[in-house]
């Protein structure tokens with residue numbers, strides 16, 4: 325994809341459904357009794373991997389024009405898959421599904437693409453083994469392929485060393501199959517979509533502070549799930565509208581769950597003009613229409629408990645910081661190193677190619693804003709990471725000259741129509 329600077333962004337956009345919530349709706353719908361109807365489901369490569377895995381275990385999942393219909397078979401209704409479960413690029417599919425598979429009465433193997441094969445799975449293997457799970461990394465490197473021989477599980481209390489919703493959700497889903505209450509404490513609160521949706525489906529889940537508890541063996545009932553717009557996808561338009569002069573856009577139906585809205589808090593603290601026009605909620609998930617205008621921004625320090633609430637937005641926040649006045653420090657974000665790519669190295673390397681003043685630190689980045697001086701176009705190596713491709717598309721919109729995004733089609737992982745949607749907001753790219 326070759327991109328030249330854009331004129332102002334104008335108009336309205338409704339971003340596709342939330343990726344985390346779409347995965348969970350298919351998973352809980354499959355384990356529920358009765359039918360689950362999911363509207364605004366994200367039909368991206370990652371979520372389609374989750375659908376494919378559950379179909380392989382005998383779940384009937386139908387796609388109609390405007391919804392996904394999952395005909396659940398109850399907690400104990402999955403069948404042994406007829407081959408390897410392929411999670412593709414999706415860490416969420418792998419980690420959440422592992423929790424479910426640990427409690428089944430059959431053996432299964434989970435695998436994925438080259439990127440997934442490098443991502444750490446010990447973080448789920450440790451608590452699952454404490455629960456009694458039989459889980460093995462076939463190459464003995466704590467990565468997929470994983471073979472899981474389903475067995476009886478025990479309730480535990482797990483003190484998670486990382487604030488990870490994937491670890492938390494894996495343990496909670498395994499907890500559905502345990503012989504007692506399962507509890508998990510995390511160092512900072514990570515996204516709580518699993519807790520909210522499990523409650524809606526009828527599970528007994530309760531939490532306070534950073535601890536969550538689930539009772540085993542509930543009867544889950546099929547639900548109507550309306551998936552909010554993905555704030556992680558909205559982030560690119562929000563950033564572009566803040567940075568490209570003379571912009572004003574309305575983002576409709578954007579999820580603003582407080583465990584995900586860190587980008588809004590950070591941008592507002594930097595001086596961003598983001599107006600919340602209308603707030604509503606569905607299934608315990610808050611949504612809003614957001615009006616965003618070009619803004620003069622100032623650098624800040626971002627670290628601590630806010631990090632899990634904006635972890636996937638840090639690449640585009642780094643792009644924003646490059647255009648702010650003064651210094652931005654991103655810290656406590658070492659998790660960025662084990663995402664679809666090492667996002668600290670990949671962001672730093674590519675931002676430098678565009679002329680930014682940025683340095684990598686072990687747990688983040690230090691960025692000196694260009695204060696009016698524009699970045700220049702460059703060739704961007706995305707490392708096949710969707711969020712890197714979209715972040716540098718935003719950088720390109722403000723840069724002088726041409727930017728070339730290699731392998732830009734990796735956006736299909738979370739946002740297949742990203743470029744079409746972006747082009748609809750400006751005719752000057």
Ligand code: S3P
Nearest residue numbers: 344416487488489490491635636
């Ligand atoms: C996700 C949790 C986060 C996030 C990922 C989606 C989820 O990962 O980065 O994109 O759906 O639970 P971690 O749990 O590894 O922090």
